[in-house]
Amino acid sequence: xxxxxxxxxxxxxxxxxxxxxxxxxxxxxxxxxxxxxxxxxxxxxxxxxxxxxxxxxxxxxxxxxxxxxxxxxxxxxxxxxxxxxxxxxxxxxxxxxxxxxxxxxxxxxxxxxxxxxxxxxxxxxxxxxxxxxxxxxxxxxxxxxxxxxxxxxxxxxxxxxxxxxxxxxxxxxxxxxxxxxxxxxxxxxxxxxxxxxxxxxxxxxxxxxx
Amino acid sequence: xxxxxxxxxxxxxxxxxxxxxxxxxxxxxxxxxxxxxxxxxxxxxxxxxxxxxxxxxxxxxxxxxxxxxxxxxxxxxxxxxxxxxxxxxxxxxxxxxxxxxxxxxxxxxxxxxxxxxxxxxxxxxxxxxxxxxxxxxxxxxxxxxxxxxxxxxxxxxxxxxxxxxxxxxxxxxxxxxxxxxxxxxxxxxxxxxxxxxxxxxxxxxxxxxxxxxxxxxxxxxxxxxxxxxxxxxxxxxxxxxxxxxxxxxxxxxxxxxxxxxxxxxxxxxxxxxxxxxxxxxxxxxxxxxxxxxxxxxxxxxxxxxxxxxxxxxxxxxxxxxxxxxxxxxxxxxxxxxxxxxxxxxxxxxxxxxxxxxxxxxxxxxxxxxxxxxxxxxxxxxxxxxxxxxxxxxxxxxxxxxxxxxxxxxxxxxxxxxxxxxxxxxxxxxxxxxxxxxxxxxxxxxxxxxxxxxxxxxxxxxxxxxxxxxxxxx
Numbered sequence: 207x208x209x210x211x212x213x214x215x216x217x218x219x220x221x222x223x224x225x226x227x228x229x230x231x232x233x234x235x236x237x238x239x240x241x242x243x244x245x246x247x248x249x250x251x252x253x254x255x256x257x258x259x260x261x262x263x264x265x266x267x268x269x270x271x272x273x274x275x276x277x278x279x280x281x282x283x284x285x286x287x288x289x290x291x292x293x294x295x296x297x298x299x300x301x302x303x304x305x306x307x308x309x310x311x312x313x314x315x316x317x318x319x320x321x322x323x324x325x326x327x328x329x330x331x332x333x334x335x336x337x338x339x340x341x342x343x344x345x346x347x348x349x350x351x352x353x354x355x356x357x358x359x360x361x362x363x364x365x366x367x368x369x370x371x372x373x374x375x376x377x378x379x380x381x382x383x384x385x386x387x388x389x390x391x392x393x394x395x396x397x398x399x400x401x402x403x404x405x406x407x408x409x410x411x412x413x414x415x416x
Numbered sequence: 417x418x419x420x421x422x423x424x425x426x427x428x429x430x431x432x433x434x435x436x437x438x439x440x441x442x443x444x445x446x447x448x449x450x451x452x453x454x455x456x457x458x459x460x461x462x463x464x465x466x467x468x469x470x471x472x473x474x475x476x477x478x479x480x481x482x483x484x485x486x487x488x489x490x491x492x493x494x495x496x497x498x499x500x501x502x503x504x505x506x507x508x509x510x511x512x513x514x515x516x517x518x519x520x521x522x523x524x525x526x527x528x529x530x531x532x533x534x535x536x537x538x539x540x541x542x543x544x545x546x547x548x549x550x551x552x553x554x555x556x557x558x559x560x561x562x563x564x565x566x567x568x569x570x571x572x573x574x575x576x577x578x579x580x581x582x583x584x585x586x587x588x589x590x591x592x593x594x595x596x597x598x599x600x601x602x603x604x605x606x607x608x609x610x611x612x613x614x615x616x617x618x619x620x621x622x623x624x625x626x627x628x629x630x631x632x633x634x635x636x637x638x639x640x641x642x643x644x645x646x647x648x649x650x651x652x653x654x655x656x657x658x659x660x661x662x663x664x665x666x667x668x669x670x671x672x673x674x675x676x677x678x679x680x681x682x683x684x685x686x687x688x689x690x691x692x693x694x695x696x697x698x699x700x701x702x703x704x705x706x707x708x709x710x711x712x713x714x715x716x717x718x719x720x721x722x723x724x725x726x727x728x729x730x731x732x733x734x735x736x737x738x739x740x741x742x743x744x745x746x747x748x749x750x751x752x753x754x755x756x757x758x759x760x761x762x763x764x765x766x767x768x769x770x771x772x773x774x775x776x777x778x779x780x781x782x783x784x785x786x787x788x789x790x791x792x793x794x795x796x797x798x799x800x801x802x803x804x805x806x807x808x809x810x811x812x813x814x815x816x817x818x819x820x821x822x823x824x825x826x827x828x829x830x831x832x833x834x835x836x837x838x839x840x841x842x843x844x845x846x847x848x849x850x851x852x853x854x855x856x857x858x859x860x861x862x863x864x865x866x867x868x869x870x871x872x873x874x875x876x877x878x879x880x881x882x883x884x885x886x887x888x889x
Contacts, residue, residue: 336806353821354788356820357816357818363810366807368805368808368833370833376825376827377824378816380821380823
């Protein structure tokens with residue numbers, strides 16, 4: 207397993223599995239494109255921050271596991287995911303956040319578009335330990351389906367203390383007839399409309415929290 | 417010779433077994449079966465209840481299934497359920513032997529606080545076998561009989577309405593569904609049977625509470641409700657007042673069939689004492705344009721596992737689950753809901769509100785499944801949890817499986833404690849901290865409390881107020 211120690215604020219691009227240790231006070235930006243079965247573990251130091259974009263392109267099989275440990279006070283994690291499945295792809299993305307100490311924050315924003323016969327699983331787990339006072343954690347996982355695609359969404363929370371704010375939201379839907387009609391009434395063909403909507407859906411959070 | 421119970425059992429042991437059927441030499445009055453579960457005990461139960469042969473066979477087959485199945489590996493720890501040491505059948509009259517002084521003091525004190533009338537208290541304590549509402553009960557029965565509604569206990573129904581029971585029993589929750597449905601099918605006793613003919617709307621909520629001629633709450637209640645097309649019924653069970661139970665395993669099964677255009681609402685408020693494992697399987701099949709509403713209040717028990725389910729099997733069927741859980745120290749309430757969309761244009765809504773205080777733990781566990789072809793279906797789940805003390809715990813385990821793109825599923829959850837600003841706001845207007853917490857908690861559960869019949873809602877609010885007074889500080 208590749209180990210990356212981040213000591214200064216910088217950008218990292220990754221494809222496979224790795225373990226990232228972010229030193230205290232540092233803001234790391236990571237662009238992760240998991241392939242096949244990949245896992246990424248992140249350990250965050252005191253008052254450190256990670257902004258992680260996870261992009262899954264259309265590919266037959268992906269199983270991506272992201273685990274972030276917020277072990278020191280003041281640590282912050284923002285994860286923005288954009289997943290695209292076509293044909294017969296099978297994607298599985300799991301994001302786990304461990305809030306172990308006080309004053310940590312996490313924001314997980316996942317979006318997936320699945321077309322053809324593809325299927326996507328978006329799973330999230332936020333664990334807030336008894337000592338993790340004043341944690342603020344949020345997870346959202348939204349899927350847009352077309353054709354014969356399917357999605358499985360499992361957002362879970364395990365919260366062991368009261369002084370926290372934790373929330374999650376998840377939706378699975380398709381583009382409504384009204385949305386398509388709106389665009390076609392303005393001269394946009396169905397194929398173009400679909401690409402426009404899917405594209406803006408996927409990139410809604412990119413760059414919004416960095 | 418020992419107690420009558422033991423003597424009765426001794427007679428059973430010496431009796432002949434003819435053609436594989438259990439047939440004693442003489443009639444013995446059994447108060448309760450000896451500890452443990454065996455084929456013999458299942459036979460005794462069927463015999464004592466004078467059940468038809470088909471029910472006896474169902475029980476024996478379910479007993480075999482129970483022995484084969486393993487307990488669920490997920491969820492709260494139920495390893496300490498001591499199957500070998502429980503009594504699986506207790507005659508209701510046995511419970512009258514309970515003395516007022518046997519009941520724990522905190523429960524008696526709660527009765528004072530929430531204002532349960534004295535006569536009711538004795539009944540709830542099991543000191544009195546029947547609640548004295550004979551006149552009310554009979555007049556209700558007369559009105560119901562005129563419209564063709566059948567409302568009786570399950571034991572009587574098996575004897576008097578075998579054709580209906582045989583047709584539907586075990587079709588919604590088969591014995592093999594899980595270990596506890598197998599157990600219930602083998603040893604069930606008590607519970608209600610409700611049959612509503614087509615087009616009949618039962619205006620008065622049917623309450624098991626006021627049934628006189630039937631055993632009150634049993635350990636292994638079996639309830640079956642059939643609503644024929646276009647009918648409506650509201651069934652209520654349980655009560656907010658704490659129920660003390662000597663038996664530590666309560667495993668009920670509730671099966672509900674809502675036919676075309678019918679509507680059924682099933683309200684439960686459960687407040688068992690903390691020694692109780694409350695493991696319940698509740699499920700409904702809802703057909704075309706039918707509506708099923710589960711209103712589920714969980715306040716008591718040591719461990720509860722309960723997931724009211726709606727299987728939407730006809731076009732435009734609708735299911736709703738409103739679930740409330742309040743867990744204090746020493747309690748784990750693992751509740752939730754399941755919505756399976758088995759037809760197009762079906763919709764479901766699940767609202768879960770949980771409160772954890774002390775070191776209590778609440779979990780929401782839910783499933784929404786929309787298979788391919790169920791176009792136009794929609795589901796929304798919202799689960800909120802309130803943590804009142806630093807060591808309270810709350811978990812959320814939802815699952816959404818959508819195989820149909822032309823469906824809409826949404827889920828939202830939030831967990832937190834009462835905001836400092838909210839408390840400050842109320843205290844600055846003269847409320848004490850305790851009053852402020854009670855008011856906020858009452859507001860938190862209001863979407864569910866307002867769906868309860870009035871007297872339940874009043875009692876629930878008082879009960880929560882009382883519980884909150886222990887939570888503050």
